[in-house]
Amino acid sequence: MPTLAKALVRRVAGTLQFPCRQCGSVLKYAPGTELLVCEHCGTENRIELRSGLIEEYDLKQALSQVVERRTKASTPSIHCNGCGAGFQFEAKNHAGECPFCGTPIVTGTDDIKPIQPKSLLPFQIDEATARQRFQRWINGLWFAPNAIKKYARSDSKLTGVYLPFWTFDSQTLSRYSGERGDVYYVQQEVQVMRNNRLVTETRQVPKIRWTPVNGQVSRFFDDVLVGASRSLPRTILDALQPWDLEALLPYDENYLSGFRSEYYQVELAEGFDLARQIMDNQIYRDICNDIGGDHQRIHQVNTHHSGSTFKHCLLPVWSAGFRYRDKSYRFVINGRTGKVQGERPYSFWKISFAVLATLLMIAAAYVYLDKSGALRNIQVQNFDIQPYHHQ
Incomplete structure (x- = not known):
């Protein structure tokens, strides 16, 4: 059963990390739920819904x-509590994983964006x-x-x-x-x-x-x-x-x-x-x-x-x-x-073959209409109704 209390959030040097209450391992949000799930022991830690408009x-x-x-030239230095590594995210990111141990980390945005x-x-x-x-x-x-x-x-x-x-x-x-x-x-x-x-x-x-x-x-x-x-x-x-x-x-x-x-x-x-x-x-x-x-x-x-x-x-x-x-x-x-x-x-070749096939179909239809006499009938009908505007 999911833990009913809010999942533990560990704050380290301005960053947020999410250890499991059961074993202290990594927690990740499970899409479509209100749960943080431990990858190690499978414990489900329920996210306490925040109220407010x-x-x-x-x-x-x-x-x-x-x-x-302007965004600072250097992004904040991050300390991972999982493995002790120090690193930096890409300049545009404020949440991701530790590149050394995969621990999910979220940083605050206050110092970077107003x-x-x-x-x-x-x-x-x-x-x-x-x-x-x-x-x-x-x-x-x-x-x-x-x-x-x-x-x-x-x-x-x-x-x-x-x-x-x-x-x-x-x-x-x-x-x-x-x-x-x-x-x-x-x-x-x-x-x-x-x-x-x-x-x-x-x-x-x-x-x-x-x-x-x-x-x-x-x-x-x-x-x-x-x-x-x-x-x-x-x-x-x-x-x-x-x-x-x-x-x-x-x-x-x-x-x-x-x-x-x-x-x-x-x-x-x-x-x-x-x-x-x-x-x-x-x-x-x-x-x-x-x-x-x-x-x-x-x-x-x-x-x-x-x-x-x-x-x-x-x-x-x-x-x-x-x-x-x-x-x-x-x-x-x-x-x-x-x-x-x-x-x-x-694909250049697929488009070329499609165009060629279309042209061959048009040519085959033209030959068929010409041999059957239908093409001449169409030409005569078009000639009969062709308007000539008075100058």
């Missing part, structure tokens, strides 16, 4: 109070499930080199990482000027072939009437998510959505034991700039709907943000990478849903 913080106040500091994570989503799927999702995804890639499929069948380890994210809330009011386009039809004479004769017909031709417009739209944006890591391309980070942010828990180092965790590398001000770009895309759609008509032109937009707030949270991913033809490719799996995103190479 997930707070939003005033953005304007934070930007005025926080002096954005804003601390206040919430997180724990891992929901374990490494075995993540690997199954990864293999299913990579085996379904079209035109992938055979080396990729071989990699999917290998036993290469996936790495569990908590990535930093910002979320932003903001009330917006946008005033705009533009034009509304309404379609109308006019009659126009055109010349066409009918029964091998050139005749004149009257047709309805669409035109657009543009009318100047001015107006305003408002929208409240809730939890606009922006990745604060530079370890992965933003397209991959964005494609991992959706995240069940309603399930965020108060920040607890116990969930980080056995996993890596990164500091934010995208500062708060830059994160809000990226969030505003996401908001602007939705505001543009709102303005088009407000203008109405069949077509819209937007000349100018002035958006005012008020009551803007933010959260800094950690979200879980399983990551993998490999090299192919001297280039690195990265894959990540959403640690909650199992959704896979990543970079992939293409």
Whole structure:
């Protein structure tokens, strides 16, 4: 049975280590549970759930109070209580394992970053499930080199990482000027072939009437998510959505034991700039709907943000990478849903064979239609309905 008391956390020189209450060995968080599990004796140590609401913080106040500091040139020195070794994490990480004995260690972020994570989503799927999702995804890639499929069948380890994210809330009011386009039809004479004769017909031709417009739209944006890591391309980070942010828990180092965790590398001000770009895309759609008509032109937009707030949270991913033809490719799996995103190479030969096969099919179809006489019938029909516009 799991130990009901909170798992013991040992604090050494500013770091957190997680020994088992039963034997003192290594504890690691078990995805999808509220347990830290001992790798040595199998004892389950229950994580005591922290109470409290997930707070939003005033953005304007934070930007005025926080002096954005550059990451220190040297990261804090870490002492492992398991083997006594001294070492340093990668500059971007604040949680991981001792490189000498594998003891999970979490460091504080206070001395490195002025804003601390206040919430997180724990891992929901374990490494075995993540690997199954990864293999299913990579085996379904079209035109992938055979080396990729071989990699999917290998036993290469996936790495569990908590990535930093910002979320932003903001009330917006946008005033705009533009034009509304309404379609109308006019009659126009055109010349066409009918029964091998050139005749004149009257047709309805669409035109657009543009009318100047001015107006305003408002929208409240809730939890606009922006990745604060530079370890992965933003397209991959964005494609991992959706995240069940309603399930965020108060920040607890116990969930980080056995996993890596990164500091934010995208500062708060830059994160809000990226969030505003996401908001602007939705505001543009709102303005088009407000203008109405069949077509819209937007000349100018002035958006005012008020009551803007933010959260800094950690979200879980399983990551993998490999090299192919001297280039690195990265894959990540959403640690909650199992959704896979990543970079992939293409096989030149597979694409070439596919193009060649398509061309051969088109050529075979052409020969068949030509011999059957169907091609001549199609050409005659197209000639009969081909319009000639009056100059």
